[in-house]
Every structure is written in structure tokens, then in C-alpha cells.
Amino acid sequence: MPILQLKDVTKVYEGKVTHRALNQLSFEVEKGQFIAVMGPSGSGKTTLLNLISTIDQPTSGEIILNGITPHFLSKTELAYFRRRQLGFVFQDFNLLPTLTVEENIVLPLTLDQQPVHVMEERLKGLVEKLGLHSFLYKRPNEISGGQAQRTAIARALIHEPNIILADEPTGNLDSNNSKEVLDLLSKINKERHSTIVMVTHDPIAASFCDRVLFIKDGEYFNEIYRDDRRQTFFQRILNVLSLLGGGQVGDLTSIRLP
Numbered sequence: 001m002p003i004l005q006l007k008d009v010t011k012v013y014e015g016k017v018t019h020r021a022l023n024q025l026s027f028e029v030e031k032g033q034f035i036a037v038m039g040p041s042g043s044g045k046t047t048l049l050n051l052i053s054t055i056d057q058p059t060s061g062e063i064i065l066n067g068i069t070p071h072f073l074s075k076t077e078l079a080y081f082r083r084r085q086l087g088f089v090f091q092d093f094n095l096l097p098t099l100t101v102e103e104n105i106v107l108p109l110t111l112d113q114q115p116v117h118v119m120e121e122r123l124k125g126l127v128e129k130l131g132l133h134s135f136l137y138k139r140p141n142e143i144s145g146g147q148a149q150r151t152a153i154a155r156a157l158i159h160e161p162n163i164i165l166a167d168e169p170t171g172n173l174d175s176n177n178s179k180e181v182l183d184l185l186s187k188i189n190k191e192r193h194s195t196i197v198m199v200t201h202d203p204i205a206a207s208f209c210d211r212v213l214f215i216k217d218g219e220y221f222n223e224i225y226r227d228d229r230r231q232t233f234f235q236r237i238l239n240v241l242s243l244l245g246g247g248q249v250g251d252l253t254s255i256r257l258p
């Protein structure tokens with residue numbers, strides 16, 4: 001069974017001018033898949049992530065996450081559902097500046113009043129897996145962007161969520177730190193079989209995924225699967241982006257991936 005199903009999802013923003021940000025969008029994501037969502041600015045990517053993350057509700061259609069339709073849950077049930085099922089990674093890391101890296105990572109468990117031994121066990125596993133030893137006791141302003149994003153990924157994983165939702169996770173990183181973060185997401189995806197849904201503008205970031213879904217004007221446009229080398233997949237992503245319009249693909253076609 002797919003871990004995420006969208007069935008004819010439509011989102012209309014009401015206001016002075018009503019705007020149909022998503023129109024009858026349907027797709028499924030299998031457990032363990034690493035999928036990128038791409039599309040021109042204004043195509044509905046953030047809207048889509050807000051609906052999947054249960055921050056917002058669809059106007060019509062259905063979203064089913066791990067067999068549950070979260071939009072039918074009560075407020076309390078929804079808060080619990082979000083904590084158990086979803087992990088979030090944002091472009092600007094969203095770390096609390098006064099806490100150390102370690103404190104930031106265990107924060108979701110602290111808020112959940114989990115016993116200390118559970119926190120210690122989970123933290124230990126993540127620190128080893130994600131290589132966080134060298135900066136565990138530093139504060140966010142004392143670490144690099146890549147280290148900050150690795151911290152945010154550890155925080156997203158501490159609840160052992162079923163799906164990780166990442167919104168432009170490399171948007172504020174230089175190319176070395178981006179690669180480090182994407183390698184880490186790939187590793188988590190392969191070793192823990194975590195499902196990852198990542199919104200990105202960056203075709204290099206998308207080339208780390210198994211599948212790229214393209215949307216345009218809130219509608220399904222195309223999708224491609226990786227079945228070959230990352231370089232070839234990258235070129236295929238660029239081909240679809242040039243059909244899609246709205247980006248500067250021309251200057252990227254000669255890039256050799258690290």
C-alpha cells in the first residue's frame with residue numbers, strides 16, 4: 001500500500017481574487033521512496049507541502065497518509081498524528097538559537113515528556129549515524145549551514161516519523177554543504193527506508209532522488225524515475241524543466257555532477 005495518496009486534491013484560496021493553487025492533483029508515493037517535487041514559481045509546491053503536512057486543508061479531494069485521512073482528525077489527534085508520522089526539514093533550519101545542537105535535536109521528545117533514557121538512546125543512534133559528534137555542544141550560531149541542516153534532519157528523525165517533508169532543504173547552502181546534506185538524506189532513505197518528499201528548485205538536488213514529480217499551474221505535468229546514472233537522470237530532469245518553462249536551464253546543461 002502506498003504511504004501517501006493524493007486523490008483529486010484541489011486547493012482554492014478565497015480572497016478578493018480567488019485563486020486555484022492546486023487543481024485535481026493525484027499521485028501516490030510508495031514507502032521508502034525519495035521523491036522531489038519541482039515546478040515553476042507559483043506552481044503550488046508550498047501549497048502541496050502545507051496540505052501533506054496537515055498545516056492546511058484541501059478544498060476538495062483526499063490526502064491519505066499511512067492509511068489515515070488526517071484532515072478528519074480532531075485538533076488534539078492531529079497534533080499527535082503530526083508528531084508521530086511527520087518530520088519536517090526547512091530551508092532556514094528553524095533551530096532555536098539559545099539551545100545547543102543536542103538540545104535542539106531532543107526538543108521534540110522533551111515537548112512530548114519522553115523519559116530521559118529514551119532521549120539518550122535515540123540521540124546516541126542519530127549522533128553516530130549522522131556524524132554529529134564534533135559540534136553536539138555548540139549553538140546554532142557556532143556551526144556551518146550544513147551542520148545546522150544536519151542538526152535539523154536529526155531533529156526531524158528523532159520521533160522516527162514515517163514521512164520526512166523537506167522544503168528546499170539546500171536553499172540556503174553552498175554546493176559543498178548541499179551535497180553533504182543530500183548525501184545524508186539519501187543515506188537515511190536507503191538505510192532506514194524513510195520516505196522523503198522534497199520540494200526543490202534545484203535540479204542537482206532533485207537528481208539525488210528516485211523520482212521527480214513536476215507540477216505546473218497546480219496540475220500534474222510529468223514525472224520521471226531514476227533508473228540510470230545520476231548524471232543521466234540530471235540531464236533528463238533538465239529536459240523536463242526546459243519543457244516546463246520558468247527556469248534557467250540553459251546554463252546548467254554542461255554541469256558534471258560531483
Ligand SMILES: Nc1ncnc2c1ncn2[C@@H]1O[C@H](COP(=O)(O)OP(=O)(O)OP(=O)(O)O)[C@@H](O)[C@H]1O
Pocket residue numbers: 013014015019020021039040041042043044045046047048
Ligand atoms: N494564502 C494564500 N492566499 C492566496 N493565494 C495564495 C496563498 N498562498 C499561495 N497563494 C497563491 O497560490 C499559488 C501557488 O503558491 P505556492 O506558494 O504554493 O507556489 P510555489 O510553487 O511554492 O512557489 P515558489 O516556488 O515561488 O515558492 C501562487 O499563485 C500564490 O500566489
